[in-house]
Amino acid sequence: MKLSMLIATLPLPDGAKDVEITSLTADSRAVKPGALFAALKGVSADGWDYVGQAIENGAVAILSRPGLTETRVPVIETENARETYAYLAARLYAGQPETLVAVTGTNGKSSTVEFLRQIWSEAGLNAACFGTLGIATQKGVTPLSHTTPDAAALQMTLRDLKDSGVTYAAMEASSHGLKQYRLDGARLSAVAFTNLTQDHFDYHPNVEDYFMSKARLFKSLAPQGIPAIINVDSEYGQRMAKLAGEAGLKVITTGWNGDDLRIAEVTPRSASQSLLLIHKGVRHTIELPLAGEFQVLNAVSAAGLAMATGVNSDAVFSALSHLKGVNGRMDRAGVTKTGAPVFVDFAHTPDGLEKLLRGVRPHTQGRIVVVFGCGGDRDPGKRPKMGAIAHHYSDIQIVTDDNPRTEDAAKIRKAVMSGCPNAIETGDREAAILAGLDMVQAGDCLVIAGKGHESGQIVGTHIIPFKDADVVRRLLKAQS
Template sequence: MSRRLADILGPELAVPPGAGELVVSGLALDSRKVKPGDLFAALPGVRTDGRQFIAMAVDNGAACVLAPPGTDAPVPVVEAREPAAALAAIAARFYPRQPAHIAAVTGTNGKSSTVEFLRQIWAGAGLEAAALGTLGVTRSSGRTEVGYTTPDAIALHQALDALAGEGVTHLAMEASSHGLKQHRMDGARISVSAFTNLTQDHLDYHPDFEDYFASKMRLFTALAPSGTSAVVNMDSDWSARVEQTARAAGLEVISIGWRGRDLAVREITPKPASQIIRFAWRGAEQLIELPLIGEFQTANALGAAAMAIASGLEAQSVFAALERLTGVAGRMQPAGMTKDGAPVLLDYAHTPDGLDKLLRAARPHTRGRIILVFGAGGDRDPTKRPAMGAVAARLADVCIVTDDNPRSEDPASIRAAILAACPGATEIGDRESAIRAGIEMLAPGDALLIAGKGHETGQIVGGRVIAFDEPAIVARLLKEREGRS
């Protein structure tokens, strides 16, 4: 695939002198992956500046460079004051095909489940649908890992082009604060957008909460076209501001939740493996049985339903589809149970709010004790650690503090920050040993929740990723326990 440089720059960028007929064969952000004829995007970053690697990119065959004004290079330089936004626009022209309907979901928690539920609803209606986000690219035929909630602009537009080429007409995708602030999603043609909730996260990257909020809101203010629908869950402290922002951007707001006006939750009745939900859709009472546990899954499922209706599906068929939903990997995922019926559940909860929602979701379905195994990630917002410890101390019956992904930090110091706010917790640094201890404690009526890693299959310690398949580990440890009984 090759494109004339002049064709992919568009009207907002000037073609470098003498490069009017230059042909670009590819796009690259990593100088090590540059191939002959590529455009190399030398973007200023948080930790490194891409301009440091221009020489390497040229040595590898870069035909031109995208960079801030004033950058010198031995090949033509496309100058852009906002090079990240310019790269997204270039990528959208280089990879021009996109699914006809793209739904984007932002918020702190619930994005992965919401986009996957929307994909399932669309697929159940006979549409060629896919979901893109933390779990990778998911289709009815299976899942492909991508490694990021929101891929970089080049990878994203390459994926959109490929999915459209494979016949996908409906795509549900996550919109992370990093991806939105860094313009990775710019150029994606959004037809419906949504907000789940907003709580503390990523303050290691964002200078303050207002910046985090503003980054999320770019979905509504910069990406979603005026006149399209925005589904807003009204049960977050920030929901009123989100609704105001969306309306000011010319979007048609569909409000949902306990405080929703368009889709209002009336009552939730928990059952052992499901929940009965009574709600009103624009005044008409509805009653469904959702085959998932946890009130937060109700919010995710109803958010997906509202987006599906906004995309053109008939409301009653959408609500019927909710009764056939299947859960997402690593989100309240059943990993096994003891012979006495005590379940072990895995969840990706890694923020104070996520942990709060997980524990509150499990309580109505648990007759005995909730035993919680959890930790916190290294090289991330340290203020989350005592907050998570306080949530665990308040809502779990037994707490075991262990390692999550310590990355470059000292694991013991991370655990100490959690334990300071979680008196009475047991400290077991080795994650498998902590899980074993939790399983050994299980009595009839209890539930073991293992939080933090969810769908992840590795543990990041220092600079290494150590294989850590939690479902397989749980299955083996349960088998060992049953073998001794």
């Protein structure tokens, strides 16, 4: 595509109109001949430092904020290069599924989009979802590097889904992705909000910035009149619902306090739950084949999105009774020889850990033993909070390493244990899991939290192969 067609609203340097653009990227290492290189300023790196490398690799034009002095190739200047980059990506890699949904929130995004994909699929629609767990379609799962991909990668993903015949797609919208304009250019059919609790404070300066980054989905990206499905069980949910209404969206509230789809009653079973939901004044009793109240909240958000995107309510409620759990989310990895279930979960925030442990309690007759830790190079303020939550909602705590990254793992564990001083400290994660397996008896439950689906442990700058569920199964086999 000629530069003049790709960039129709910005002034172009002399002689640049007929430059042919074959690709677009913000990664100088991915530049190929004919590429437009977006020299974006990041948190730890500045694209300006890589312009020379990009040109050597074949870049024929540069997109940049004002001030770049490079003159070997045309430079297109714009005050908000990230936003422009996203819209150029949408134009160069045009095409997306007819119905596109975006879900934001601290916890529950992965489960909500996957449950929505399952409901759509059961209704006979060619559906997909993508985010933290990768790209899921009827054919399986393909990995992704980010919860919300880079703008160009996002648009290429959407185009590829459309080309493969997918007509309904749901994606996670992270606060990073929203603040960095990665979703700008996507045409949305519905949006949703799950919750907001402490997370990513290593990136966001405060909770208000975190909230407003997520609010961009409703204020700036969602077209007026489309449905906004919002869980209003929290102050932030109520605030987001008000904000979405002021932005001209069709607000649909869900949760225990929802007006449109309300949870009236939840009765735990051994590995499932009986739900009483009220929709438009009509009571619906559903057997949800998943444990944990947080699974109910995610399933109800997905149900609201499915109905808002055209699926008949009877088909939606029928599909809820057939939902399958999400990889690494309350994932039953095995059962010990004493009959105690072992669950692996991604819970890595105070709210996520609390919901996980509270969700397990109604299904546990004996003790809850939890193995967990906190990541390094991330918000340190949540470490003692997670320790305190583990102390309050479980019977025995084993504090171990999560992804220490470049921090001193012992210092991370010490910070966690300031909230649960009676916990057992075992830095080696496999040894901690083994200790938990040896400890649980009939009626107990072992919960391993923090890493969920992840297949590696980050120590320093290296990734060591390690997947909690695989380790559990190997240790259980050795014990049998």
